Amino acid sequence: MELYTNLRAGEKGAYLSIAAYIFLSALKLTIGYMGDSQALRADGLNNTTDIIASIAVLIGLRISQRPPDHNHQYGHLRAETVASLIAAFVMIYVGIEVLITAVRNMFTTTHETPDLMTIAVSLFSALVMYGVYRYNLQLAEKVKSTAVKAAAYDNRSDALVSIGTAVGITAAIFGFPIVDTITAILIGIIIIKTAIEIFKEAVYLLTDGFDSDMLDHIKEEIQAIPQVREIREIRGRRHGSRMLLDITIAVNPNLSVRISHDIAELIEENVRTLDGQALAFVHIEPYDPKDVLITEDDYHF
Structure with missing residues (x-):
C-alpha cells in the first residue's frame, strides 16, 4: 500500500536527522566547553533534544506501519503524533534547564571570552542543518508525511539557532561577553517555543481537530x-x-x-x-x- 511505503521512505529523513544531531551535539558541546561559549553549549544541548525528538519520530513511523488489528481497526497511524507529543515534553525540560543555567551564569562576576573556533563550529553547523532541512522538506513533500515535514521545520529552526549563536559569540569576542549569555537564554526560549508549537499541533490532531x-x-x-x-x-x-x-x-x-x-x-x-x-x-x-x-x-x- 502506498501509505505504508511512504512511511518506510520517511524513515530515511529520521535517520539522517539523528546522525546529524549526534555529530553536531558532540562537536558543539566539546568545542563549547573548550572554547568557553555558553551559547554554543546551549546550542549543543538543543541538538541533544533533537536527537530524542528524531528518535521519537522514527519510532512513531515504525509503529505507524503496523497493519490494522482487532484493537486498532484504523491502523496505528497516530503513533507518530503521540511520539511528537513525547518529544515536546523532552524539549520543554531541556529548554528550561538551558534557561536556568544561563540565568545563573549571568550573575557570575566573571565572563570568559569565547574562542574563535566556536564561531566556525556554529556556522558549520548552520550549513549542515540547512542541508538536512532541504533534504527532509523534499522527502516530506514526496512521501506526504506530516512527521517528516515537522522534522524538516525543526532542522530549519536549528540552522537559524546556530546562526544566532555565531552572532552572540562574535559579540562576546569583541568585548561584550554578556551577549553570549543572553544568546544562551534566547536559545532556551526558542527550544521551549518550538516544543510548545509541536505540543499544540499534536494535541490538536489527537483531539480530532480539523481544518x-x-x-x-x-x-x-x-x-x-x-x-x-x-x-x-x-x-x-x-x-x-x-x-x-x-x-x-x-x-x-x-x-x-x-x-x-x-x-x-x-x-x-x-x-x-x-x-x-x-x-x-x-x-x-x-x-x-x-x-x-x-x-x-x-x-x-
Missing part, C-alpha cells in the same frame, strides 16, 4: 455533483498522515441502489483528488419530499 477551510472546500466539491440534493453532515479528522471523512448526503429516493453506490464512489474519488491518502465514508439518505421525480441529472456522472 474548517478544508471541510468547506470538500463541501463545495460535493455540492457540484448534480445528483447530490443535500449535504446533511460532513466531519473530518486526521489519523496520522491520513485524512478521514464522514459524509452524509441526501439523494433522490427513487434511485436504484447501484446508482446511489456510484454517487458515493464519485464523492470518494473527488476527495482523493484533494488528498491521495484521504479515506471517505459516505452515508446516503433519501431526500424529502419523497415524491420527487428522477431527472436526467440523476443518471449523468
Whole structure:
C-alpha cells in the first residue's frame, strides 16, 4: 500500500536527522566547553533534544506501519503524533534547564571570552542543518508525511539557532561577553517555543481537530455533483498522515441502489483528488419530499 511505503521512505529523513544531531551535539558541546561559549553549549544541548525528538519520530513511523488489528481497526497511524507529543515534553525540560543555567551564569562576576573556533563550529553547523532541512522538506513533500515535514521545520529552526549563536559569540569576542549569555537564554526560549508549537499541533490532531477551510472546500466539491440534493453532515479528522471523512448526503429516493453506490464512489474519488491518502465514508439518505421525480441529472456522472 502506498501509505505504508511512504512511511518506510520517511524513515530515511529520521535517520539522517539523528546522525546529524549526534555529530553536531558532540562537536558543539566539546568545542563549547573548550572554547568557553555558553551559547554554543546551549546550542549543543538543543541538538541533544533533537536527537530524542528524531528518535521519537522514527519510532512513531515504525509503529505507524503496523497493519490494522482487532484493537486498532484504523491502523496505528497516530503513533507518530503521540511520539511528537513525547518529544515536546523532552524539549520543554531541556529548554528550561538551558534557561536556568544561563540565568545563573549571568550573575557570575566573571565572563570568559569565547574562542574563535566556536564561531566556525556554529556556522558549520548552520550549513549542515540547512542541508538536512532541504533534504527532509523534499522527502516530506514526496512521501506526504506530516512527521517528516515537522522534522524538516525543526532542522530549519536549528540552522537559524546556530546562526544566532555565531552572532552572540562574535559579540562576546569583541568585548561584550554578556551577549553570549543572553544568546544562551534566547536559545532556551526558542527550544521551549518550538516544543510548545509541536505540543499544540499534536494535541490538536489527537483531539480530532480539523481544518474548517478544508471541510468547506470538500463541501463545495460535493455540492457540484448534480445528483447530490443535500449535504446533511460532513466531519473530518486526521489519523496520522491520513485524512478521514464522514459524509452524509441526501439523494433522490427513487434511485436504484447501484446508482446511489456510484454517487458515493464519485464523492470518494473527488476527495482523493484533494488528498491521495484521504479515506471517505459516505452515508446516503433519501431526500424529502419523497415524491420527487428522477431527472436526467440523476443518471449523468
